[in-house]
Amino acid sequence: MEDTKEQLVQIMELYNIGKKPLSRLLGWGETTVINQLKGTPRREFAEKINEIWENPYLFSDILEKNRDKITEVAYKKAKRALDEKLLRDKASNIILYLVGQANGDTAPYQLVATLFYSQAASLVVYGKPLIDEDIVYKPRNYMPYPGIYAELLKKGLHMVRTSTGGLSAEDSNLVSAIHKLLNGYSPNAVKTLLKDDRNALLLKHKEEKGSQDADSPEGIQISLSEFQAYCLEENMDPKAADLKSIRKYFDEKLKKSRNRSKTKA
Secondary structure, three states: OOHHHHHHHHHHHHHHOOHHHHHHHHHOOOHHHHHHHHHHOHHHHHHHHHHHOOHHHHHHHHHOOHHHHHHHHHHHHHHHHHHHHOOOOOHHHHHHHHHHEEEEEEEOOHHHHHHHHHHHHHHHHHHHOOOOOOOOOOOOOOOOOHHHHHHHHOOOOOOOOOOOOOOHHHHHHHHHHHHHHHOOOOOHHEEEEEEHHHHHHHHHHHHHHHHOOOOHHHHEEEEEHHHHHHHHHHHOOOOOOOOHHHHHHHHHHHHHHHHHHHHHH
């Protein structure tokens, strides 16, 4: 665990909030933060500060639930600072948006799947990436963004109030459409889609880049250009701005997967 006092200082600087407002926000006595900075932080205090330091979504949840405990000026300053932090990372902003849209009723794999297929749709339909991040496949793991997935598993999902403010109308409409499409499939079907695309992408990567160890701890990196070429070859229609081709893509991939299963049986 990082030094609690240093974490506390970073939290106050990051979220532009003072010692007394932070104490009230966390439901403690007004001088608690001041006292903890002077002495050795209590265990329960240290654990709470560590959780907030690691997870901006948790701070967002606390800020909204307890906003009546601080002044409106303090709330607005902290809210503005929080939004700026979250918006620095577009992937995190998309996750935040999806959690807000689903009222927290979603699972980590669904969020990562939505991010993955929203990226695919953006590359094909609009000819540009939604997020500037290559895909990485770790050994025996079918999740395309393992770092994001690991963070979601570690920190969990928190109810948050959000809006489309951090995303353009084009991006929010795209993400919402893909999320809605994926919600029409069972969890097993979504996981099958992800697994099939993983296998196909790694096979194509191996054919083009030469033999690489898929079991390497660092994983295999699939570039944006590779991913775009793969999606185009998979018959995602770049002219289908209504995303109907993406639904067709999902249906066809699931059909092929079921046929393979029947053949093996």
